[in-house]
Amino acid sequence: DTAVSQTPKYLVTQMGNDKSIKCEQNLGHDTMYWYKQDSKKFLKIMFSYNNKELIINETVPNRFSPKSPDKAHLNLHINSLELGDSAVYFCASRGSGGHTEAFFGQGTRLTVV
Amino acid sequence: DQQVKQNSPSLSVQEGRISILNCDYTNSMFDYFLWYKKYPAEGPTFLISISSIKDKNEDGRFTVFLNKSAKHLSLHIVPSQPGDSAVYFCAASGTGANNLFFGTGTRLTVIP
Numbered sequence: 569d570t571a572v573s574q575t576p577k578y579l580v581t582q583m584g585n586d587k588s589i590k591c592e593q594n595l596g597h598d599t600m601y602w603y604k605q606d607s608k609k610f611l612k613i614m615f616s617y618n619n620k621e622l623i624i625n626e627t628v629p630n631r632f633s634p635k636s637p638d639k640a641h642l643n644l645h646i647n648s649l650e651l652g653d654s655a656v657y658f659c660a661s662r663g664s665g666g667h668t669e670a671f672f673g674q675g676t677r678l679t680v681v
Numbered sequence: 682d683q684q685v686k687q688n689s690p691s692l693s694v695q696e697g698r699i700s701i702l703n704c705d706y707t708n709s710m711f712d713y714f715l716w717y718k719k720y721p722a723e724g725p726t727f728l729i730s731i732s733s734i735k736d737k738n739e740d741g742r743f744t745v746f747l748n749k750s751a752k753h754l755s756l757h758i759v760p761s762q763p764g765d766s767a768v769y770f771c772a773a774s775g776t777g778a779n780n781l782f783f784g785t786g787t788r789l790t791v792i793p
Contacts, residue, residue, distance in 0.1 A: 572724070599779050610683075611725070611770060611783035618779045658724055662781065666774060667713045667732055670781050672724030 571595050574659045574673035581649055582681055589644045589676045591659030600642035601660040601670065602634060611658070617642050618664075649680045684708045685773050687784035695792050700758040702787050704771030707752065711773040711782075716745060716756045719768045719786070728769075729756070761791045 574591045581587050593600065599618040603611050615634045616623045622634065631647045646653060656677050662670040686705045694700045704714075712733040717725035731738040731745045731754065738745050744757045758765055771784040 601781065603783070608785070609768070610785045613780055613782065616779045616781075623779060660724075660781075662779070666776055667730075669715055669727040669730060670772075672717075672726070674724045675722070 570673075571671050572659060572661050572673040574657075574676055576676060577674060578677050578679075580679045580681060583649055583651060585649050586645070586647045587649060587678070588646070589657055589659075589678070591642050591644070591673060592640055593659075593661035593671070594640065595661055595663070595671060596639075597661035597671075598639065598664045599662045600636070601662070602642065602644050603658040603660065603672075605656040605658065605675070607655070614644075614657075615642075646678075651680050654678055654680045683785075684711075685771055685782045685784040687771055687787050689787050690785070691788040691790070693790045693792060694761045696763055697760045700756075700761045700765065700789055700791070702756040702758075702769050702771075702789065704754045704756075704784055705752055706754075706773050708773070708775065708782075709752070710775040712776050713774050714745070714747060714754050715772040715774075715781075716743075717770040717772060717783075718765075719770060725770055758789075761789075763791045763793050765789060766791050 572593045602614040633645045635643045656675045659673040660670040715730040716728040719725040747754045768786045770786045774781045
């Protein structure tokens with residue numbers, strides 16, 4: 569049973585479209601994240617979401633928005649997709665307390681054409 | 682502004698020898714450090730961690746060393762095995778803070 573699952577694994581879409589990536593965790597964790605791994609392979613944090621508190625990386629365009637219907641889910645919505653949005657997006661979850669590890673999903677490779 | 686840095690993008694080591702991966706950080710509020718391993722087309726998986734109250738943590742072939750004064754940590758793998766070939770990410774977080782910051786990764790290749 570996968571601890572953190574995200575769908576789809578691959579997503580190809582045209583510029584200007586709106587798309588969503590779903591993430592679910594069954595670990596009972598309080599904190600969930602979205603990371604972006606770009607062509608330089610750098611894992612950059614986009615959002616963290618803890619008990620309804622959203623912390624946004626200020627460099628993330630407002631075309632990106634996380635939506636959390638409940639504690640187990642943190643979906644990523646992207647509006648007006650651009651070529652530069654092409655990357656691998658990872659969802660992760662983490663228990664509370666600070667000194668814990670995060671568990672990652674398998675990633676979603678987004679290609680904008 | 683990147684708070685966690687891995688200055689070596691790649692490292693090649695012969696099977697059976699020691700692999701040493703390095704990581705530097707800038708934020709003195711970080712008090713928990715982790716290493717992750719990543720294979721292609723998979724998410725990062727947790728490997729080992731260390732709290733700032735320690736300077737060494739060992740788990741089998743993997744040992745992490747922390748030098749707080751230098752804001753530096755390293756991961757030692759000994760002996761290295763071909764299956765260890767992957768990208769290794771260093772990560773850090775602060776007390777009570779949710780965010781987990783990652784370095785840019787080091788690609789380790791273990792040559793049989």
